[in-house]
Amino acid sequence: MKKILVANRGEIALRVMKTARKMGIKTVAVFSTVDRNAPHVKYADEAVCVGEAPSNKSYLLGDKIIELAKSLNVDGIHPGYGFLSENAEFAEKVEQNNITWIGPGSKAIRIMGSKLAAKDAVKDYDIPMVPGIDEAITDPERAKRIAAEIGFPILIKASAGGGGKGMRIVEQEKDLEDQMKRAISEAESAFGDGSVFIEKYIGSPRHIEIQVLSDTWGNYLHLFERECSIQRRHQKVVEEAPSVVLNEELRQKMGEAAVKVAKACDYVGAGTVEFLLDENKNFYFLEMNTRLQVEHPVTELITGIDLVEQQIRVARGEVLKFSQQDLKISGHAVELRVYAEDPLEDFMPSVGTLEKYRGPSGEGVRLDDGFEEGMEVPIYYDPMLAKLITYGKSREEAIQRMLQAIKDYEVKGVSTTLPFGKFVFEHEAFRSGNFDTHFVKKYYSAEKLQSQTEEEARLAAIIAIRQYLEDREQLRLPNN
Template sequence: MKKILIANRGEIAIRVMKTAQKMGIKTVAVYSTADRNAPHVKFADEAVCIGEAPSNQSYLLGSKIIEVAKGLRVDGIHPGYGFLSENADFAEEAEKNDIIFIGPRSKAIKMMGDKLAAKDAVKDYEIPMVPGVDRAVTDPKEAVEIAKQIGFPILIKAAAGGGGKGMRVVEQEKDVEEQMKRAISEATSAFGDGSVFVEKYVTSPRHVEIQVMADSHGNVLHFFERECSVQRRHQKVVEEAPSAVLTPELREEMGQAAINVAKSCDYLGAGTVEFLLDADHKFYFLEMNTRLQVEHPVSELISGVDLVELQIQVARGEELKIKQEDLKINGHALELRVYAEDPLNDFLPSVGTLETYKLPVGNGVRVDNGFEEGMDVPIYYDPMLSKLITYGKDRDEAIQMMLKAIEDYHIEGVQTTLPFGKFVFEHEAFRTGNFDTHFVKNYYSPEVLKAKTNEEARIAAIIALKRYQEDQKILRTPIL
C-alpha cells in the first residue's frame, strides 16, 4: 500500500495522515469548497476538491471519492469516522474497484449497523442482553404489552443509526404511543428506516466500551475498555481509559465478550463493542461501531499501540503480531472533545472566526487538532475543533494535567466545551468515579457553570488586589 485517500476532514484526517506518513505511505486529501484552506488539505501530499460545502454535495459522495481515488491510483481508502465510515455500499464499491477499504467488510458493517441484526448475530455466544424484544415493533399496543412484561421504564430505540436519534425513554403506559410515534418519525428522518424496538431501560447505567482489532487470519484482540459515561444529548463529551470501576475479572469478562461479538460477524479491522454497565456492575451488549472511534487515543496511550497503524497493516492482509497476553494497561488517559458549542446555551453550535487559537503543549498532553487561528468554524459539519487528551501515571495525575491543559488552551471567537470540561474534571462525582450517564442531568446546569465562573473571577480579583497591595508596601530605594 503506497498511497491512501482519507475520505474525511478535520482532526481525524490529519490523525490518519500522520500515521501514514510514519509508515512511508503517500496521502490524498479530499475537501469541500468550505475546507479549501483547511489544515488537512495542506498536510496531505495531494488534495482534490470534491464539491460544495454541504456534506451531501462533497464528503458523502462515495462514487465521486472512488473516482478520484482511481484517477490518482490510490491503493486504499481510510474513511475515518462519521460521513461514509459505516456505509456498507461505499466499502463494497471500493472493493469492486480494487481499492482496499481500510475497515471491516461490508457484510459486517451491514450486520452491526442494524441493532436488531446485531442482537441476532451475537445470541449464540451467550452475551448478556438488556431484557426486551429482538425484532421491530410498530404497534403501540404491542409495545405496551412488552413494557408490562419487562417493566417500566422502557427504551424505544431506532434499529438503525445512533447518536441518540430515534431514542425515547418512556416511564408510563400513557406515554407509549406518543413517544413511539416520535421515535419512528425521528428514525425515518435520520436514517431512512423507521424500525424501532423495545427494551428495558437500564437506570443509572455507565457506558463502557471495548476496543477490538481483528485480522484476516482469525486473530481478534481487545485493547481494554473506555469509560464514556459523561454525555450530552446521548453523545459523548468526556472519555477515559481505563474505567475507574472495572475489576480485572470484569475487564477480562467484558473483553472476551467483545471478542466474541467481533467473531460473530467475521470482523476485520478496528471496531468498538459498546456495553451498558448497571449499578450492580452487570453488563449488557449495546451495539458495535464498525469503525475507528473518536476516543481511540485514550486506548492508544494506555496500551502503547498505534491503532491506525494496525488498521493499515490488517487491511494489507498482515497478521497481528501482538498477542493478548502481551497487552497490559499502563497509566491513565483522559479525553475531552473540544466542540464549538455553547455550554451556557444547551450546547448549541457556536459558529464564528477563531480569533485566538493557541493549543496547550507539554509532556503527557496530546491534541488531535483540525483547526488553526483565523479559520472560520463552518456550519455544515460536526462542530468538533479538536480532542484534548492527557496521559498520566494514574487517574489523579491525568486529571490534574487535563485541568492545566484546559487552562492553557486559549480560544476566542467562539464558545467551546472547555469550561464544561473543567466543570466535569473538578467535580467530586467524577473525581471519585461515582457517576453514570446521568452526570449532566444530575450535576450540570448553565446556572451552576455561571456561578462557578463568577466565583472564580471574584477570587482571582481578590488575589490580584492583594498582590497589588503587597507590592505597594515594598520599600523601593532610589538608585543613586
C-alpha cells in the same frame, strides 16, 4: 500500499495522515470548498476538491471519491469516522474498484449497522442482552404487552439509530403510544428507517466500550475498555481509559464478550463493542461501531498501540504481531472533546472566526485538532474543534494534567466546551469515580457553570489587587 486517500476532514483526517507518513505512505486529501485552506489539506501530499460545503455535495459523494482515487492511482481508502465510514455500499464499491478498504468488510458493517441485526447475530454467543424484544415493532398494543412483561420504565430505540435520535424513555403506559409515534417519525427522518424496538430501561448505567482488533488470519483480541459515561444529549463528551469500576475479572469477561461479538460478524480491523453496565456490575451488549472511534487516543496511550497503523497493516493482509497476553494497561488517559458549542446555552453550536487559537502542549498532553488561528468554524459539519487528551501514571495525574491543559488552551471568537470540561474534571462525582450516564442531568447546569466562572473571576481580581498593593508597598521601602 503506497498511497492512501483519506475520505474525511478535520482532526481525524490529519491524524490518519500522520500515521501514514510515519509508515512511508503518501496521502491524498479530499476537501469541500469551505475546507480549501484546512490543515489536513495542507498536510497531505495531494489534495482534490470534491464538492461544495454541504456534506451531501462533498464528503458523502462516494462514487466521486472512488473515481478521484482511481484517477490518482490510490491503493487504499481510509474513511475515518462519520461520513462514509459505516456505509456498507461504499465499502463494497471501494473493493469492487480494486482499492483496499481500510476497515471491516461490508458484511460486518451491514450486520452491526442495524441494532436488530446485531442482536440476532450475537444471540448464539451467550452475550448478555438487555431484556426486551429483538425485532421491529409498530403496533402500540403489542408494545404495551411487551412493556408490561419487562416492566416500566422502557426504552424505545431506533434500529438504525445513533446519537440519541429515535430514542424515547417511557415511564408509564399512558405515554407509550405517543412516544412510539415520535420515535418512529424521528428515526424515519434521521435514518430513512423507522424500525424501532423496545427494551428495559437501565436506570443508572455506565457506558463502557471495549476496543477490539482482528486480522484476516483469524486472530482476535481486545485492547481493554474505555469509560464513556459523561454525555450530553446521548453523545459522549469526556472519555477515559481504563474505567475505575472494572476489576480484572470483569474486564476479562467484558473483553471476551466483545471478541465474541466481533467473531459473530467475521470482523476485520479495529472496532468497538459498546456495553451498558448497571449498578450491580451486570453488563449488557448495546451495539458495535464498525470504525475507528473518536476516543481511540485514550486506548493508544494506555497500550502503546497505534490503532491507525494496525488498521493499515491488517488491510494490507499482515498478521497481528502481538497477542492478548502481550497487552498490558499502563497508566491512565482522559479525553475531552472540544466542541464549538456554548455550554451556557444548552450546548448550542457556536460558529465564527477563530480570532485566537493556541493549543496546550507539554508532558502527557496530546492534542488532535484540525483547526488553525484565523479559520472559520463552518456550520455544515460536526462542531468538534479538537480532542484534548492527557496521560499520567495515575488517574489523578491525568486529571491534573487535563485541568492545566484546559487552562492553557486559548480560544477566542467562538464558545467552546472547555469550561464544561473544567467543571467535569473538578467535580467530586467524577474525581471519586461515582458517576453514570446521568452526570450532566444530575450535576450540571448553565447557572452552576456561570456561578463558578464568576467566583473564579472574583478571586482572581482579589489576588491581583493584593499583589498590586504588595508590589506598591515594596517600592516605597527605602534602600538600605
